[in-house]
Amino acid sequence: MDALMLARIQFAANISFHILFxxxxxxxxWILLFFKIKFNISKDSKWLDAYKFWxxxxxxxxxxxxxxxxxxxxxxxxxxxxxxxxxGNVAGPLLAYEVLTAFFLEATFLGVMLFGYKRVSNxxxxxxxxxxxxxxxxxxxxxxxxNSWMQTPVGFxxxxxxxxxxxxxxxxxxxxxxxxxTHMLIASGLTAAFLLAGISAYKWLKxxxxxxxxxxxGIYLAAILIPLQIFVGDQHGLNTLKYQPAKIAAMEAIWxxxxxxxxxxxxxxxxxxxxxxxxxxxxxxxSLILTHSLDGEIKGLEEFKDNHPPVMPLFxxxxxxxxxxxxxxxxxxxxxxxxxxxxxIKPWVAKLLVTMSFSGWIATLAGWYTTEIGRQPWLVQGxxxxxxxxxxxxxxxxxxxxxxxxxxxxxxxxxxxxxVVFNLAKKSIKLESLV
Amino acid sequence: xxxxxxxxxxxLVFVILMGVAILAYVIxxxxxxxxxxxMSLASDDRDKDKMxxxxxxxxxxxxxxxxxxxxxxxxxxxxxxGIILTSLxxxxxxxxxxxxxxxxxxxxxxxxxNEYKHYWNKAFITGSFITTISQGFMLGMYIMGFxxxxxxxxxxxxxxxCLVAGxxxxxxxxxxxxxEEELQLKSIKWAKASLWLxxxxxxxxxxxxxxxxxxxxxxxxxxxxxxxLAPIPVLTGLLIIFLEFTLRKxxxxxxxxCWVPFVxxxxxxxxxxxxxxxxxxxxxVQDKLTIWEAxxxxxxxxxxxxxxxxxxxxxxxxxxxxxxxxWGKAKELNY
Numbered sequence: 001m002d003a004l005m006l007a008r009i010q011f012a013a014n015i016s017f018h019i020l021f022x023x024x025x026x027x028x029x030w031i032l033l034f035f036k037i038k039f040n041i042s043k044d045s046k047w048l049d050a051y052k053f054w055x056x057x058x059x060x061x062x063x064x065x066x067x068x069x070x071x072x073x074x075x076x077x078x079x080x081x082x083x084x085x086x087x088g089n090v091a092g093p094l095l096a097y098e099v100l101t102a103f104f105l106e107a108t109f110l111g112v113m114l115f116g117y118k119r120v121s122n123x124x125x126x127x128x129x130x131x132x133x134x135x136x137x138x139x140x141x142x143x144x145x146x147n148s149w150m151q152t153p154v155g156f157x158x159x160x161x162x163x164x165x166x167x168x169x170x171x172x173x174x175x176x177x178x179x180x181x182t183h184m185l186i187a188s189g190l191t192a193a194f195l196l197a198g199i200s201a202y203k204w205l206k207x208x209x210x211x212x213x214x215x216x217x218g219i220y221l222a223a224i225l226i227p228l229q230i231f232v233g234d235q236h237g238l239n240t241l242k243y244q245p246a247k248i249a250a251m252e253a254i255w256x257x258x259x260x261x262x263x264x265x266x267x268x269x270x271x272x273x274x275x276x277x278x279x280x281x282x283x284x285x286x287s288l289i290l291t292h293s294l295d296g297e298i299k300g301l302e303e304f305k306d307n308h309p310p311v312m313p314l315f316x317x318x319x320x321x322x323x324x325x326x327x328x329x330x331x332x333x334x335x336x337x338x339x340x341x342x343x344x345i346k347p348w349v350a351k352l353l354v355t356m357s358f359s360g361w362i363a364t365l366a367g368w369y370t371t372e373i374g375r376q377p378w379l380v381q382g383x384x385x386x387x388x389x390x391x392x393x394x395x396x397x398x399x400x401x402x403x404x405x406x407x408x409x410x411x412x413x414x415x416x417x418x419x420v421v422f423n424l425a426k427k428s429i430k431l432e433s434l435v
Numbered sequence: 436x437x438x439x440x441x442x443x444x445x446x447l448v449f450v451i452l453m454g455v456a457i458l459a460y461v462i463x464x465x466x467x468x469x470x471x472x473x474m475s476l477a478s479d480d481r482d483k484d485k486m487x488x489x490x491x492x493x494x495x496x497x498x499x500x501x502x503x504x505x506x507x508x509x510x511x512x513x514x515x516x517g518i519i520l521t522s523l524x525x526x527x528x529x530x531x532x533x534x535x536x537x538x539x540x541x542x543x544x545x546x547x548x549n550e551y552k553h554y555w556n557k558a559f560i561t562g563s564f565i566t567t568i569s570q571g572f573m574l575g576m577y578i579m580g581f582x583x584x585x586x587x588x589x590x591x592x593x594x595x596x597c598l599v600a601g602x603x604x605x606x607x608x609x610x611x612x613x614x615e616e617e618l619q620l621k622s623i624k625w626a627k628a629s630l631w632l633x634x635x636x637x638x639x640x641x642x643x644x645x646x647x648x649x650x651x652x653x654x655x656x657x658x659x660x661x662x663x664l665a666p667i668p669v670l671t672g673l674l675i676i677f678l679e680f681t682l683r684k685x686x687x688x689x690x691x692x693c694w695v696p697f698v699x700x701x702x703x704x705x706x707x708x709x710x711x712x713x714x715x716x717x718x719x720v721q722d723k724l725t726i727w728e729a730x731x732x733x734x735x736x737x738x739x740x741x742x743x744x745x746x747x748x749x750x751x752x753x754x755x756x757x758x759x760x761x762w763g764k765a766k767e768l769n770y
Contacts (some may be wrong), residue, residue, distance in 0.1 A: 060542050066495055067538035071531045073505050078524050081517025084509055089735040092510025096739045099499070099506045100746040107499045108750075108757045111492030116760050164732055391521040402528040409535055416539075420546050 004390050006399040007079045010406065012372075014071050016365055017410040021065035023364045026140055026185070027192035028058050029133035031217065036129050038213075040122065050214040053428050054196070057421055059114055064413065066107070071406075080379070082389030087163045087380055090156055090171055091146055098142035106135030137185070144184055148177035150380045151371070152243045163383065175243055179236040180371075186229045187367065190328060191360025193222035197335070198357025199425050201350040208429045219339055219353075222332035230325060234289070240374075241290050241298075244381065246308040247374035249301045251318045252286050253311050256300040261286040265319075269311040274301070309376040317370035324363040331356055358418070446730035448740060449511040450719070453504055458708045460500035462605065462701055467494045469606015471537055471563025472599060473625050474556065482618050483556060487541070489613040489765035494541065496754065498534070511736060515719040515729040522581035523573050530569035537562025564599065571598030571636075578644055580721040590643065597636020603629035605704070608696035611685065613765045619686060619693075626696055627682045634675050637707050641668065644714050648722060651714045664713070671706045674699055 032055055039047035073095075076084060084091060112120060112128040120128070155170030156163045165171055197218030200211040241248045253269040253276050254261050263285020267276035287296040301308050331352050338345045345353075379386040467490040477483050509516045520527060537559050544555035575591025576583075607626035611619055645652040655664055678699045686693065717725045730736065 056546060060539075060546065062495070063538050063542040066498060067535040070498060070502055070534060073502050073509065074520060074527050074531060076509060077505075077516045077520030078527060081521055084513035084516060088510065088513035089732045092513065092731055093735055093738045093742070096506055096510045097742050099503050100742055100750070103499045103502060104496065104750045105753070107495040108753050110495055111757050112760055115492045119760050162732075165734060165738075168738065391517070391524075393521050394524050398524055402525070405528065405532055409532060413535075413539060416543060420543060423548070424546055 003394065003396045003399060004387050006396055006403060007390050007394075008386065010399055010403045011075055011079050013403065013407055013410060014068060014075055016368070017414070018065065018068035018072060019364060019368060020361055020414070021061040021068065022136070022140070023188045023191045023360065024195060025058055025061040025065055026136050026188040028054060028061065028195075029129075029136050031192055031196065031221075032058060033126075033129050033133050034217070035214075036126050040126060046210055046213045049210060050217075053424070054214070055114065056424055057195075057199075059110070060417065060420065062106075062110060064417065078394065079391060080389040081391050082384065083379060086161065086384045086389070087150075090149060090153075090163050090165055093165075093168075094142050094146040094149070094172070098139050102135045102139035102142065106132050106139065109135070140184060140188075141181065144181045145172045145174070145177055148180045149174045151180075151375055152176040153380055153383060158383070163380075176236075176239050179232070179239045182232050183229070183236050183367075186225050186232060187360070187364050189225045190222060190229060191364055193218050193225060193332075194328065194353075194356050194360050195358065195421075197222060197332075197353045198355075199421065201345070201353035202357070202422065203425050203429055204345075205347060205350050205354070206426075206429050215345075216339060219332060219335045219345075222328060223336035226325065226329045226332055230329070233325070237290065238292075240371075244374065245299045246301065246304040247314070247371070248290065249299055249304070250309045250311045250314040250374060251370060252290075252298070253315045254286065254298055254300045256302055257297065258300060259287065259295050259297045260284045261290075261296075261298045263289060264315075267315070269315050271311055307377060309374045313373050314370050317366045317373070320366040321363050321370065324359050324366070327356070328359065328363070443727065445733055445736040445740065446511070446726045449507060449730070449736060450716075450726045452743065453507040453511065454708070454712055456500050456504040456507060458705065460497070460504050461708070462704055463493070463497040463500055465602045465704070466490070466605040466609040466697075467497055468537075468563045468567050469602035469604065470610060471559055471606075472567060472603050473606050473610070473622075474563075475560045476625065477618075477621070480552075482621070485614055485618055485765060486610065487544075487559075489610060491541075492757065492761045494538075496757065498538070510739060511731055512719055512726065512729040513731060515724055515726075518720050518724065519577070519581075523576060526569045526572050526576065530566050530573070533562045533565030533567075533569060535562070537566060567599050567602050568592075568595035571595030571601075574598070574640070577721070578640065578647065580647075580723070594636060594640060597632060597639060600629040600632035601636060601704075604633045605697070605700050608700045612694050612697050615690070615764055623682055623685050627679070630675065630678055630682065633703075637671065637703075640707075641710065644711070648714075650722065654714065664710075667706055667710045667713075671703055671710075674703050674706070678703070 032051055035047050035051040035054065038044075039051060109128040109131040113125065113132050116128065117125060149171055152175040153163075154174050155167040156165050158164075195218075196214055200215035200218055203211045204215055237248070249255075252261070253264055253267055255274050255276070260283070262279075262281035262283050264276070264279055264281040267279040267281070269276050284294045286298060288294055290296060290298055301311070331349070335345050335349050335353060338349060375381060377385050377387065379389050470486050470490050474483055474486055477486060505516075508519070540555045540559035540562060544552050544559065547555060572591045572595040575594035576587065578594075579587040579590060604626055607622045607629060610622035611626065614622060645655050654660060678696060681692070681695050681699065685696070715721065717727070719726045719729050
């Protein structure tokens, strides 16, 4: 494999590992604030118990997010020196604002939130919880602004091969930014909601009745967010069709420009022969979904020559994301209905919820792969190709050796994380029965 | 002055900001890395828990200074960021592995069953060592202008080992301030042991830098610069001697002056940093790239600067708040 591909795999490995933890902590921070406020108002200890249990998982996610985030700030330079050299004037301030407005805020108040419980007043502690939640969201805002700008760059001019900003408002609120931000925030909400519901269901199955508060919070939150997410995802897709039609063509594996394009449920895209095998589709489906008309024309991959992303990962990445979304809809509504009508969930539904605990991770990763691989061969759409940004003085051997190191650490930590989460859940049950 | 025209002063402001961020990082993460290193010498579990408690509320924010330092390098001096980080590819990767290991070990160790706790303690200690040695190694390589041969690599490794002593010194001074009784006595012993190796490291770097570059040599050893600069090494030397005597006398009754070693060590670090920055200025990559050549566009730097000026007072404000909340001797941590 060449150095470019290895550098991409390494960066992808790191950024995939990283996103797992913010995708939980982003929403979990607000859920914790919710628990805290519920407790402040009701003084019911079940909310405090929920807070105390989930704050541990939050701290763990936060630590994993911080260390993998630090890795990223270095890998910009080690893997993609050409990125900052070309668009540093845009990316620099956005990243700087993230560190300044978000990182310090969340990291500092996290200390107060975790360890200051007995040292500050309840009010200050609630404010600290709020500031941590606010900080994580602010952090997401700046990062999504930059990522969206890489997909749909506006508000700048190129002089001697370098980008110079002409309008900061346009840069930050570029055409895909608000769609992507909303999509990501809800994705985080769903990831946290299913983790909350899954772990609570696990404890509930072990006869711990006290978790009903967090179980309900998780299920209802998921049931409310999933239809919203489907709507926002659809809007985001239309936005992508307008600005990055090649990405949509690859996602739907549409090779030739056509009206009445079918929605493929399954196919094996063949990059060499530029066609699909074993197609199974709904006639006119893609036209209907993407143009909201049965005869809508969709540009095929043929229009983009070789400047289109690889089809296979996008086609399947998108379908995995949507597939999990559908599962989330069915299960959360099922559980929600049982809660609503019987005030209790059936054991088999609880078991389903347990298996769905980390489903948000898979959907989030599949979605990010779709959108980021969908940007290829560009690093910044239309301005800078990924191949032009690599480091010239870093050899494949160096990348391979560090890649193996990173991957083994990541795999180990993901396993450790999942085991510790379930172990914490188990331990907190033991305590319950002792009381 | 020419420098005030066309935004030529901006890179200067940013290099100062970056310096402050890196210095803050070295001191702040220095003490918590140091505590991690010293944990290898602690024998019983209660001591280990106390040591961790003393840094628990702070380490996250401490590491953020590294992100800020690298961030400023990335955003204000993109050219230098690329050169420096690709030249330090392997040590950076190793440092990151160390940082990941210790950062997560910190959180895992209090959540796992007791039988696994000592594995995470080991991960925490190992991570702290790896991080420190690779940071020292990178400093050495930076001084050596990123040339890899047997001499530069051994020199850099030696700097790495001295940095272990340097961080142990701040870490031990931190513990003297934050702990009591037996652990405090142990910390005093640790501080004494690391003081002179740390001092040796500073001498090593101070001697190597002017010898390697004529430009730096001339800066330090020509008149009248010599007289202006002499106070830096002289003060550093005096402070080190002063630290030695203080450490011999500690602890005082009622724990007075327990903060003196920490403040003294921080001052030594600041002086060392000033000396080093003066040597390199105006180059950001040794004799190859000046801060002006490496800087981003004026417009982007201005945007960042206004943001930074607006936000930094708040950061300083709530950092002080957090330190006040956890003021005094470390208590047991749980949440």
